[in-house]
Amino acid sequence: xxxxxxxxxxxxxxxxxxxxxNRNLPGALHASAEFIWHDSTDLGKVDAVLLPGGFxxxxxxxxxxxxxxxxxxxxxxxxxxxxxxxxxxxxGFQILVxxxxxxxxxxxxxxLKFVCREVTLRSETADSPFxxxxxxxxxxxxxxxxxxxxxxxxxxxxxxxxAEDRIALRYLDxxxxxxxxxxxxxxxxxxxxGMMPHPERACxxxxxxxxxxxxxxxxxxxxxxxxx
Amino acid sequence: MTITPELVEQHQxxxxxxxKIVSLLGREPSYTELxxxxxxxxxxxxxxxxxxxxxxxxxxxxxxxxGPGENAGIIGIGGGWxxxxxxxxxxxxxxxxPFQGAATGVxxxxxxxxxxxxxxxxVMDSLxxxxxxxxxxxxxxxxxxxxxVSGIAHYGNCFGVPTVGGECIxxxxxxxxxxxxxxxxxxxxxxxxxxxxxxxxxxxVIYVGAKTGRDGIHGASMASAEFTEESKQKRPNVQVGDxxxxxxxxxxxxxxxxxxxxxxxxxxxxxxxxxxxCEMGSRGGVGIDIDLDLVPQRESxxxxxxxxxxxxxxxxxxxxxxxxxxxxxxxxxxxxLDAVTIGVVTEDGKLRVRHHGKLVAEIPNPALADEAPxxxxxxxxxxxxxxxxxxxxxxxxxxxxxADLLRLIGxxxxxxxxxxWEQYDYSVRTNxxxxxxxxxxxxxxxxxxxxxxxxxxxxxRYCYLDPREGAKLAVAECCRNLATTxxxxxxATNNLNFGNPERPEVMAQLVEAIEGIAEACAFFxxxxxxxxxxxxxxxxxxxxxxxxxxxxxxxxxxxIPAPVHFRSEGAHILLLGGLGQNHALRFGSSEYxxxxxxxxxxxxxQLDMAYExxxxxxVREILAEGLAESxxxxxxxxLAVTLSExxxxxxxxxxxxETGERAEFTLFGESPSRILLTTAEPxxxxxxxxxxxxxxxxxxxxxxxxxxxxxxxxxxxxxATTDLKQSFEASLPQILHTHNVG
Numbered sequence: 001x002x003x004x005x006x007x008x009x010x011x012x013x014x015x016x017x018x019x020x021x022n023r024n025l026p027g028a029l030h031a032s033a034e035f036i037w038h039d040s041t042d043l044g045k046v047d048a049v050l051l052p053g054g055f056x057x058x059x060x061x062x063x064x065x066x067x068x069x070x071x072x073x074x075x076x077x078x079x080x081x082x083x084x085x086x087x088x089x090x091x092g093f094q095i096l097v098x099x100x101x102x103x104x105x106x107x108x109x110x111x112l113k114f115v116c117r118e119v120t121l122r123s124e125t126a127d128s129p130f131x132x133x134x135x136x137x138x139x140x141x142x143x144x145x146x147x148x149x150x151x152x153x154x155x156x157x158x159x160x161x162x163a164e165d166r167i168a169l170r171y172l173d174x175x176x177x178x179x180x181x182x183x184x185x186x187x188x189x190x191x192x193x194g195m196m197p198h199p200e201r202a203c204x205x206x207x208x209x210x211x212x213x214x215x216x217x218x219x220x221x222x223x224x225x226x227x228x
Numbered sequence: 229m230t231i232t233p234e235l236v237e238q239h240q241x242x243x244x245x246x247x248k249i250v251s252l253l254g255r256e257p258s259y260t261e262l263x264x265x266x267x268x269x270x271x272x273x274x275x276x277x278x279x280x281x282x283x284x285x286x287x288x289x290x291x292x293x294x295g296p297g298e299n300a301g302i303i304g305i306g307g308g309w310x311x312x313x314x315x316x317x318x319x320x321x322x323x324x325x326p327f328q329g330a331a332t333g334v335x336x337x338x339x340x341x342x343x344x345x346x347x348x349x350x351v352m353d354s355l356x357x358x359x360x361x362x363x364x365x366x367x368x369x370x371x372x373x374x375x376x377v378s379g380i381a382h383y384g385n386c387f388g389v390p391t392v393g394g395e396c397i398x399x400x401x402x403x404x405x406x407x408x409x410x411x412x413x414x415x416x417x418x419x420x421x422x423x424x425x426x427x428x429x430x431x432x433v434i435y436v437g438a439k440t441g442r443d444g445i446h447g448a449s450m451a452s453a454e455f456t457e458e459s460k461q462k463r464p465n466v467q468v469g470d471x472x473x474x475x476x477x478x479x480x481x482x483x484x485x486x487x488x489x490x491x492x493x494x495x496x497x498x499x500x501x502x503x504x505x506c507e508m509g510s511r512g513g514v515g516i517d518i519d520l521d522l523v524p525q526r527e528s529x530x531x532x533x534x535x536x537x538x539x540x541x542x543x544x545x546x547x548x549x550x551x552x553x554x555x556x557x558x559x560x561x562x563x564x565l566d567a568v569t570i571g572v573v574t575e576d577g578k579l580r581v582r583h584h585g586k587l588v589a590e591i592p593n594p595a596l597a598d599e600a601p602x603x604x605x606x607x608x609x610x611x612x613x614x615x616x617x618x619x620x621x622x623x624x625x626x627x628x629x630x631a632d633l634l635r636l637i638g639x640x641x642x643x644x645x646x647x648x649w650e651q652y653d654y655s656v657r658t659n660x661x662x663x664x665x666x667x668x669x670x671x672x673x674x675x676x677x678x679x680x681x682x683x684x685x686x687x688x689r690y691c692y693l694d695p696r697e698g699a700k701l702a703v704a705e706c707c708r709n710l711a712t713t714x715x716x717x718x719x720a721t722n723n724l725n726f727g728n729p730e731r732p733e734v735m736a737q738l739v740e741a742i743e744g745i746a747e748a749c750a751f752f753x754x755x756x757x758x759x760x761x762x763x764x765x766x767x768x769x770x771x772x773x774x775x776x777x778x779x780x781x782x783x784x785x786x787x788i789p790a791p792v793h794f795r796s797e798g799a800h801i802l803l804l805g806g807l808g809q810n811h812a813l814r815f816g817s818s819e820y821x822x823x824x825x826x827x828x829x830x831x832x833x834q835l836d837m838a839y840e841x842x843x844x845x846x847v848r849e850i851l852a853e854g855l856a857e858s859x860x861x862x863x864x865x866x867l868a869v870t871l872s873e874x875x876x877x878x879x880x881x882x883x884x885x886e887t888g889e890r891a892e893f894t895l896f897g898e899s900p901s902r903i904l905l906t907t908a909e910p911x912x913x914x915x916x917x918x919x920x921x922x923x924x925x926x927x928x929x930x931x932x933x934x935x936x937x938x939x940x941x942x943x944x945x946x947x948a949t950t951d952l953k954q955s956f957e958a959s960l961p962q963i964l965h966t967h968n969v970g
Contacts (some may be wrong), residue, residue: 009563010472012388019674055386056470067414114651114825145385145653189619193948202892206672206788 001029001220004036004046006072006092008126013053013090017200020216021050026205029220041071047223048085049076051092053145053198057190062138063106065096071097075204085129085219086160086192089148093184093194102194103161104153109179114147118208119197120172129222130193140211142197144175148162151178151185161185168193175211229259239266243329245601251597260533260588264596267499267537268506271763277729278761281739282744285779287914289755292717292782298325299340299424299494301757302416303719305783307676310421311347315354315684315723315779317762319339324410324751326375330408330467331383331695331887335413335541339495342478345422345485346414349659350671353385353410354684354723356368358403360963365403370967372406379469380410383652386471390660394684398640401688404767409723409760411684411779415673422485422495424504426547426573427510431491433505433516433571434553436560436837437512437543440501441469442524444539454728454766466607467505473542473565480563481544486561489552490950496543501597502536503544505571506579509596511851518571520583520959532583537832546730547573592622605735611695611774612733615828623825624948626892629868629944632824637872639823642865643959644876661788667861668709672786673746683714684705685687685724687864688773688833689817695737697832699776704840705863705898707752709771711844712861712903713789714851715782722759722778723852727771729763737774738763745776750846751837790851790859793877799857799930802913803867804850805843806923807887809834810866810897819865839922840901847903847923849943853916855909862902868895868937868945870904875935875949876956883928884940891944896936907931 003021014035021033033050036043040165049216056067062103067073073095080086080101088096096102109115123134135142153161158180161167169184176196184195199212229235236246239262247255249265258267275282280558293310294302300314303673318333334351341348355376373396384391389412444467484490492512493505501523509516520535530538548556553569560567574580581589581597623900626632636642649664661679662670668683691698707717723744727734749756763884765772815821816829825927850856862870872882887894907913910926917924928937935952937945 009476012384012386012475012656016656019658049327054388055472055475058386058470060472113378114385114653116655117655143655145655147385198655199659204658206661206786207655207658 001031001223002046003031003033003048003050004043005033005052006038006049006068007035008038008054008056010056010058011052011054012085012134013198013200017050017052020200020203021157023223024213025216026107028192029142029217034066036072038070038072041075043075043079050221051095053086053090053092056091056095063091064098067095068099077101080192083177083191085222087130088194088197089198089200089220093196094148096192096194101192102149103184104155106148107150107152109150110147115175116145118143121169121197122172128163128168128190128193130215130218131168132222135220141209142199142211143201144197146196149178151182153179169195231256231262234667236759239263240270241266241899245269251410252599252791253591254468258588258621259535262589263533263537264502264589264591265642267502268596269600273499273503275378275761276601277603278607278724279544279602279740280604281481282912283757284742285735286746287755287757289719291755292755292757294757296756296758300341301721303733303757304418304782305673305676307680309673310416310418311413311680312338312344312416313411313721313781314758315409315411315721315777316340316760317409317723317861317934319405319406319407319725319762319765321396322376323372323406325466327379328466329532330376331539332378333408333410334380335381335471335474336534337410338389338474339497341412341414342481343495344416344494345420346416347482347925348389348412348414349657350413350669351389351410352669352682352684353380354686355394355396355401356407356522356775357398358400359398363400363403369403370964374404376408377651378405380842383469383471385653388476388656389949390654390656391499392654392660392671392827393664396645396648396931398734399688399773401772404770405765405772408726409777411721413680413682414803415675420485422490422493424492424508424511425517426492426508426514428491428515428549429573429575430605431547431573432548432553432569433573433695434519434546434548434556434567435523435559435570436567437565438470438473438540439524439526440535440538441540442530442538445534445537451713454764456461467541469541474572476563476565477542477544478500480560482903484556484559487553487555489548491547491549493544493546496545498539500537500539501827503537506593507598508545508547509579509593513577515564515578515580515593517580522568522570522773523568524568524711532581532588535866536581546841554791560858565863576953583659589851596928598678605729606732606841607735609732609736611740613692614855615693617830619816619829620827623812629891629895630947633868633872633945633947634951636819636823637869639820641883642869644957645960646957647960647964662713666792668715670713670789673753679784679786681710681713681784682710682779684779686775686777689822689828692773693832693910695774697835698739698746698934700748700837702776702778703745703748703752703754703834703899704835706778707844708861710780710782711847712859713784714848715784716848717752717780717782719755719757720754720780721777722756722776726763726766726778726855727766727770734771741774741776748837752841766953788937790856792860792873793858794874794879794906795857795931797931798908799908800906800926801881801883801928801930802907802910804847804917804922805902805925805929806925807885808902809891810889810899815893815897818896818898820892826959833900835900842920842922843860843901843903846917847920849916850913851906854914855907857906857908857922860904864898866896866898871935871937872952872956875906876953878936878949879930880932880949881928881930885927886939893945929956
């Protein structure tokens with residue numbers, strides 16, 4: 001199973017995602033990652049897409065505001081529309097939001113500072129291709145590292161997200177002021193998820209947590225059903 | 229333009245230096261040439277005051293692949309891989325403009341690493357500021373602190389290198405002379421190292437990266453003079469950093485190197501285009517011709533003088549194989565970067581610069597790079613110090629040791645720096661096994677399966693009292709930090725931050741410190757492979773404490789080391805190395821004397837290097853045997869502060885220590901060569917310690933919720949671990965919040 005890791009010039013978690021998929025996931029999943037350059041209009045033959053963290057095009061403007069115009073995002077949109085699983089992590093989440101694939105916005109952290117720390121999260125739904133390996137209510141530990149991760153949407157959108165069970169992950173110790181402690185959300189079709197915490201950084205006991213594996217494993221085990 | 233004595237003086241060149249220029253050229257220099265000489269012969273670029281003493285440093289060792297003289301030192305780590313690492317200062321710019329000064333400090337050292345073909349995998353920072361509280365300059369000090377921290381975060385986070393550790397100390401002497409020393413380390417295949425030695429007559433000289441602007445002109449000279457009231461006018465001398473561009477430059481350079489078409493490469497740091505071209509030429513024994521009209525420019529109308537001296541960031545100069553330029557251009561195009569041939573390698577050893585068709589500079593490369601003046605500045609005096617030797621006649625007896633301890637662990641030097649390091653991405657690249665807030669940082673190297681431990685340390689108070697011993701203590705502390713994680717030191721880098729070398733008593737500090745580092749690095753087998761000297765850290769005649777900062781790296785097998793904090797109740801607490809020598813003369817250099825008495829006297833702690841080394845060997849064996857549940861070395865603040873740090877994981881301790889000395893000395897004395905261990909198997913550890921001839925008293929047992937310390941009869945300290953944690957963690961955010969900057 002092949003995961004396309006999108007590489008923008010300022011992506012800096014692309015290698016980490018690659019390493020987690022190729023080296024940390026159980027061999028039985030036969031997962032492999034390959035890089036997709038940002039000016040590609042074609043994703044090639046991939047079964048899932050991961051938009052990694054970083055600073056896509058420098059992000060001196062709003063994070064992801066330029067990335068949404070990149071050629072590869074057009075291809076990602078098509079892939080998503082066809083039902084393929086798309087996971088955006090950190091900057092990837094910001095880009096998915098800017099690209100309109102997910103609702104809401106990611107604002108500067110409440111205290112206006114970059115924050116890097118381990119956070120505890122609660123899985124809010126097992127009904128998604130990204131959290132199916134987690135029990136609803138399961139607590140996981142993942143690192144965050146971002147300056148603009150405060151999830152924001154209007155009340156109606158937030159209510160809709162809750163009503164449609166599209167809030168995938170919530171912070172137990174909200175590090176950035178996200179509304180309703182939202183750390184990860186799904187699109188209506190449930191094949192696109194964005195999350196601020198970094199699952200790829202928590203796939204190896206040496207890194208202090210292996211909870212990120214569940215997210216990646218969920219995504220990969222969902223592939224056959226989604227791309228059928 | 230005629231060169232007048234005033235013009236020479238404005239360029240910070242002495243008349244003797246000017247005469248040397250005239251004789252090297254065989255004529256009067258042009259204005260442009262004068263500018264070029266002034267930066268290349270500045271203290272910052274030429275090390276003219278320190279060079280003869282730096283020769284005393286040990287530079288050889290079995291792991292050393294490249295010693296001083298290149299962009300970074302290189303150490304073999306086995307398996308066909310090497311690491312490149314170095315420390316560099318950006319002190320002067322960070323005072324003038326904290327955010328950009330610190331940001332470009334990070335950018336500069338990162339380029340030094342990847343210009344050698346190594347991908348940066350770790351950064352650490354050693355920071356010193358004026359005190360945030362109890363200082364007439366408190367608010368300004370805080371602005372510098374917050375500016376520097378956000379500058380480092382801005383650059384490192386975007387670039388994608390984890391900032392894994394460092395230190396941050398506050399002292400009045402750094403109020404107008406903050407120190408920002410940045411250490412970086414990268415990995416590279418042993419057979420893919422790139423050097424900055426131009427070669428191949430007729431090979432093209434290619435400019436890559438950002439366009440040249442007017443920023444940073446004379447930055448190197450600025451860093452080579454004292455600050456005066458007018459220094460703030462030098463703000464335009466500070467460069468502006470673009471970490472995204474640096475990231476592109478990193479990827480493009482590493483990719484271009486893989487083509488095999490690159491012969492030599494050097495970043496444009498201090499003195500920009502000038503230093504990169506003449507140093508590459510000089511190292512390779514060749515000349516370089518460049519045409520400034522071809523240089524990508526950010527603005528129009530720049531003079532040759534400005535372009536040669538510009539310190540615009542994120543630029544590199546490289547020499548490619550003739551006929552293979554396109555392979556290089558293609559890579560840079562992919563990354564959206566400028567790459568232009570601006571010159572050619574020649575055989576006559578000269579740097580020749582043309583602008584608008586006219587020859588504007590023609591200087592033999594060695595004149596700039598190798599024949600810079602070297603001074604044996606007078607230093608045969610006692611190193612500068614104003615502190616008394618003898619302790620005060622009456623050292624007050626503490627009325628409340630609990631309160632003293634809480635004050636100490638909440639003091640700016642000793643409190644948790646979480647507020648700082650949480651702003652740095654310390655886990656990107658998924659290599660950080662031990663991040664900030666521990667004795668040493670540990671980063672794995674995925675390619676080899678081994679790990680690198682690294683530690684930064686310096687102590688200005690110790691060095692002020694005795695530069696030689698203080699410098700040795702810094703080396704010892706770094707090596708102890710490494711040993712406490714199980715690593716063996718293999719190499720070191722140093723950043724020598726001092727005042728005005730033209731003052732003999734300051735020069736004496738520098739010489740003493742270098743000799744101390746030399747002795748200790750030789751003893752601990754951590755040769756110096758590069759570093760940086762930052763002099764003239766003086767403002768209005770007030771200098772800093774002599775502050776050599778050491779960065780030592782060590783090798784270890786990849787595993788999670790024993791943590792700092794206590795892990796379980798009922799574990800035996802051992803003090804490997806013993807209770808140490810803590811008495812009045814040596815107590816004046818302690819954090820306790822600083823925080824509680826606000827005084828400084830006497831001498832730094834006494835170091836027995838042979839004993840220290842036995843402690844290191846001993847703890848490595850204990851850790852390798854898996855006998856320690858936790859391990860934390862003693863340093864600033866002594867035993868009581870170390871115990872408190874071990875208690876921040878909520879397990880407390882009951883400890884009894886009997887030394888016959890006063891409680892304060894026993895609790896807070898900073899005698900070195902000591903490591904606090906907890907274990908379930910004290911007998912096996914005692915056996916090992918005995919074999920190494922190292923004392924290892926059992927001083928207590930871990931327990932729930934409280935830290936209690938006494939001498940067996942009297943209870944000196946009895947505090948809830950939650951109170952310790954609160955004081956330790958909440959202090960810095962509180963200070964910043966109170967001053968409205970947090």
